[in-house]
Amino acid sequence: MKIVMRQDVPKVGEKGSVQTVSDGYARNYLIPKGFAVVATPGEMKTVEQFQKVQARRIARQEAEQQALADKIEGQQLSFTARASDQGRLFGSVTAGDIATDLSALVGETIDRRRVVLDEPIRNIGVHTVTIHLVGRLRPKITVTVEAEATEETDARAAAAPATVSDGGSTGAPSDDVATEGETETTVS
Secondary structure, eight states, X not given: OEEEESSOBTTXXXXXXXXXXXXXXXXXXXXXXXXXXXXXXXXXXXXXXXXXXXXHHHHXXXXXXXXHHHHHTTOEEEEEEOBOTTSEEEEEEOHHHHHHHHHHHHSSOOOGGXXXXXXXXXXXXXXXXXXXXXXXXXXXXXXXXXXXXXXXXXXXHHHHHHTOOOOOSSOOOOHHHHHHHHHHXXXX
């Protein structure tokens, strides 16, 4: 059955588009809920007019938003979060977190709903995120998530230089170890 969408419905279509769906889905869900109407010749003319108006509106908005898209494109955000040894975050970096930091960086308000994330970021690493402004304006940013330094990793890092092997076959202590030993004796 051909229908005209009255509202955006995920995985079906956007407002004003003509879609073909199963008869039962249209009659039992989309039409009674007001999400769609049957595609009659009169509705098709209305859709054509709506699409023309929509195209002009999107073109105007794209022109207005181009400067913001240029500011956003290529920006890099960095987040620090607690993580396991395997690189899995104990929390997550959400679209709201990204929108807040990006807004502060570019100086304009970015709505969290404009940040395109299928699911929150839950792993350490570098992630590419798309910001959907309007129409075809979809600048990409880079989000880097790093592990927060914990007391255990700080203790391991502090212990690592103290156990430096001399690496030479002569058995003589290296200059670094001697300097370290001298520093320890003068501090004590």
